[in-house]
Amino acid sequence: MATTKSWIKAARPRTLPLALSGIIMGCGLAWFYSAIDATVSVLAIVTATLIQVFSNFANDYGDSQRGTDNEFRLGPTRTVQSGEITQKEMETGMIVIGSLSFLTGLWLVYAGTWHHSKAAFFGFIGLGILSLIAAYFYTAGKKSYGYIGLGDLFVFLFFGLLPVPGVFYLNAGFLPDSIFLPALTIGFFSTGVLNLNNTRDIENDRNSGKMTIPVRIGARNARFYHLVIILGGWIVALIFTLNHFHSLWQFIYWITFPIFMFDLHKIFRIRNEKALDPFLKRLALSTLGFTLLFCIGLLISVK
Structure with a gap:
């Protein structure tokens, strides 16, 4: 039987800061617009955490089925791959966490929409179900989109373009x-x-048939792609700040800019791909730090 330690490992706590960044950003923006709802915000954080854990379970399960998690993989050893958690146990884990996320999501959507828009209620329920489906089919199932290079698009949508405005709307x-x-x-x-x-x-x-963007464009071009998306994030954040300027405090998030640039410099210098692993956690934590400071700047500016 799988141990508690194995389930925590399968949940991949280091991915949670990234999952929470979009939720925190949506809540911070709602506060900036004087439209924060404490119940909605707490439920959004809980639901996002559960969906991310479900996604990590499904990723562990799916890659083990396809053989991508093997002795040649450079990242941390996965729990199903190592036998710490059996496939049957992981299936049960996915059902439990998926069900919990659906229930808390249902409560979240009810609290944020039912009193003013029944149409929005059913629309958000549909998005919640779609989120769980997307989390599962990233690597699991016979037609997983992560294996055909669409993972980047879905991460862009489900970590940024949907949760930030979604949580804002549920609050406001x-x-x-x-x-x-x-x-x-x-x-x-x-x-x-x-x-x-x-x-x-x-x-x-590449050897496992997982055609990600880096596999398609090569490791060197993947670094330039990385440069473009990181700088793109900073540019649109600056545009928002300039368009909604109230106080110099709104630029406090620029404290994290040197961290992003230092890591970009190091990433371009790395030749052993395994050495990239620590930068995943660093970018996730840097994103969370950026988000917290971005929101703090907004809150101070409207006081």
Whole structure:
């Protein structure tokens, strides 16, 4: 029987800061617009955490089925691959976590929409179900989109372009167009984490038939792709700040800019792909730090 330690390992805690960044950004923006709802915000954090854990379980399960998790993989050893958790146990784990995320998501959507828009309620329920389906079919199933190079697009959508405006709307009940700029930033940074993951595993993915973006364009071009998406995130964040300028405090998130640039410099100098692994966690934590400072700057500016 799988141990608690194995389940925590399968949940991959280091991925959670990235999953929470979009939620925190949506809540911070809602506060900036004087439309924060504490119940909605807490439920959004809980639901996002559960969906990310479900996604990690499904990824562990799917890659083990396809043989991508093997002795040649450069990242951390997965739990199903190593036998710490059996496929049957992981299936049960996915059902439990998936069910919990659906229940908390249902409560979240009810709290954020039912009193003012029944149409929005059913629309968000559909998006929630779609999120779980997308989380499962990233690597699991016979037609997993992660194996045909669409992982970046789905991460961009489900970590940035959907959660930020979605959580904002659930808090506020309305949705300004400008909210999509910070959403793009979180989407870009999240895609950067996946790109580093796929660049690290480029050889094993190629040999396993997993046609990620780095496999398609090569390791060197994948680094330039990484540069473009990270700088793109910073550019759209700056555009939002300049368009909604109230105070110099809104630029406090630029404290994290040197960290992003230092890591980019190191990434370009690395030749052993395994050495990229620590930069996944660094980018996830840098994104969370960026998000917290971005939101703190917004809150101070409206006091």
